[in-house]
Amino acid sequence: MENKEPSNQTLLESINERFNMVFEELQKNQVRFGAIYEHLTSLLQGQQELKDGREADRELLDEIGDTVKTKSKAVDADAMTLVRHDRRITNIEKIFR
Numbered sequence: 427m428e429n430k431e432p433s434n435q436t437l438l439e440s441i442n443e444r445f446n447m448v449f450e451e452l453q454k455n456q457v458r459f460g461a462i463y464e465h466l467t468s469l470l471q472g473q474q475e476l477k478d479g480r481e482a483d484r485e486l487l488d489e490i491g492d493t494v495k496t497k498s499k500a501v502d503a504d505a506m507t508l509v510r511h512d513r514r515i516t517n518i519e520k521i522f523r
Contacts, residue, residue, distance in 0.1 A: 432440075
């Protein structure tokens with residue numbers, strides 16, 4: 427039995443088949459990576475929107491806090507005024523009894 431070497435044509439066809447298989451796999455990977463990239467881009471966009479919303483909420487809460495502080499000072503001042511008026515009225519009532 428004689429051991430025959432494959433012909434150049436057979437070798438080239440075999441190499442070409444392998445290259446085609448690798449090329450097809452690379453194309454499949456490109457599609458997969460494209461989908462992954464789109465998903466990651468969407469996630470990053472969503473994350474940025476959350477950060478922007480959180481910043482807007484923080485600004486709104488700061489504004490509400492300032493308003494509440496101002497209103498509470500006004501209420502405290504009004505309460506003190508009522509206490510003082512009550513004392514005055516009580517003193518006046520004592521005089522007229």
